């Protein structure tokens with residue numbers, strides 16, 4: 001059963017909503033375990049100022065079209081959705097009434113894995129990108145900050161089975177990150193469903 005009660009974060013120049021228990025605990029446990037085992041998690045490398053570093057997390061990319069996805073000099077080749085990813089995709093689509101084409105999956109192995117400040121604003125995501133972000137496993141803190149107004153910030157603890165939806169002009173005006181943490185934390189899977197035309 002899905003408890004789709006939604007909280008809008010009411011951020012200036014943004015549209016970000018959080019659904020804490022989008023999937024119930026049994027579904028969330030099942031998806032976490034299955035996705036951990038069935039996804040072919042990849043280590044990618046990013047090049048900054050001519051130096052190559054391993055990305056501080058593992059990733060995989062899925063799409064129902066043949067559109068690849070490029071960000072930070074990494075080209076992600078589209079692979080077909082797995083059965084569980086399709087199930088998750090359909091649940092989100094039904095609730096939100098939006099169709100997604102693609103999913104970038106992230107595996108944070110421990111508190112040392114992270115995702116630096118960025119916006120999901122690649123051209124292929126269109127003018128106002130819609131990103132539906134699902135979390136399974138360990139809780140991590142998601143930070144948001146306004147690009148120009150440094151009084152505007154938000155932090156949200158992304159719980160097991162939750163959905164975070166970013167849309168409208170969010171990516172024009174805000175950056176987001178998952179910082180490293182010194183706390184003992186287990187693995188976390190994040191799925192970001194996107195529309196890539």
Ligand SMILES: O=C(O)CCC(=O)C(=O)O
Nearest residue numbers: 106115120133178190192
């Ligand atoms: O792990 C998360 O919650 C955020 C992932 C993210 O921002 C991205 O993949 O673009």
Ligand SMILES: [Fe+2]
Nearest residue numbers: 118119120176
């Ligand atoms: Fe992002």
